[in-house]
Amino acid sequence: MSGENGEKLSRRLYERVQELWPQYLRHPFVTQMAEGTLQVEKFRYYMLQDYLYLRDYVKIFAAIIQKADDFEQIRFLSGEMSDTIGETARTHLPFMKRLGITEEEIRLARPHMDNSAYSHYMLWEAQAGDVLTGLVALLNCSWSYAYVAEEMVKRCPDALCHENYGAWFAGYVSEEYQKTNQALIDQIDRLGASADEERIQRLCGIFETCCRFDLRFWDMVYAMGENGDDP
Numbered sequence: 001m002s003g004e005n006g007e008k009l010s011r012r013l014y015e016r017v018q019e020l021w022p023q024y025l026r027h028p029f030v031t032q033m034a035e036g037t038l039q040v041e042k043f044r045y046y047m048l049q050d051y052l053y054l055r056d057y058v059k060i061f062a063a064i065i066q067k068a069d070d071f072e073q074i075r076f077l078s079g080e081m082s083d084t085i086g087e088t089a090r091t092h093l094p095f096m097k098r099l100g101i102t103e104e105e106i107r108l109a110r111p112h113m114d115n116s117a118y119s120h121y122m123l124w125e126a127q128a129g130d131v132l133t134g135l136v137a138l139l140n141c142s143w144s145y146a147y148v149a150e151e152m153v154k155r156c157p158d159a160l161c162h163e164n165y166g167a168w169f170a171g172y173v174s175e176e177y178q179k180t181n182q183a184l185i186d187q188i189d190r191l192g193a194s195a196d197e198e199r200i201q202r203l204c205g206i207f208e209t210c211c212r213f214d215l216r217f218w219d220m221v222y223a224m225g226e227n228g229d230d231p
């Protein structure tokens with residue numbers, strides 16, 4: 001329960017992005033992945049950028065741990081961090097191997113500006129705020145992928161068996177991923193249980209910003225980085 005009227009904080013966050021999340025489901029990168037028609041070069045670019053993104057994302061858990069004041073919270077945060085490292089091992093590394101992305105290529109790759117802007121924003125909120133603020137900044141990343149994969153598989157069950165991208169959908173509908181995501185939501189609901197309306201509005205604003213960053217990320221990878229003036 002959260003806020004004065006007893007509504008969970010996650011419900012308020014979800015309501016805030018109700019108009020935005022369906023845009024993910026219509027995004028050409030997502031729909032073409034589900035149909036299996038997405039150009040492999042676009043997916044390759046995405047995998048590399050997303051790998052760099054997740055490498056920064058996991059470090060934000062470490063920044064939040066600095067603010068934690070009991071072992072239970074530290075255990076929870078380090079568990080979520082380790083599960084996210086598991087996401088790269090489950091989804092990214094096998095794909096990257098198949099796509100011929102070498103360690104040298106990873107070493108030389110630079111995150112696109114939209115990619116860095118997103119991770120820098122989350123890190124800034126995590127450093128400026130408390131544990132709850134940091135977790136809300138990380139939540140859209142986790143929750144929106146669980147939503148996208150589940151909704152797309154409902155609409156297009158064949159997405160799961162497609163030779164090129166089936167493993168992407170399987171990774172994000174997996175029990176393991178959904179469990180890690182649900183644990184994050186539950187923790188946010190616990191920590192947000194006594195938040196007042198002003199705090200809730202501020203957290204909803206952070207969540208919406210991250211939601212928009214994820215939309216830009218889909219745009220950026222669909223355009224293979226040619227959507228801006230990044231060198």
Ligand SMILES: Cc1ncc(CN)c(N)n1
Nearest residue numbers: 050053141142145214217
């Ligand atoms: C950009 C982005 N957003 C979300 C996720 C899902 N953790 C991800 N891998 N990459």
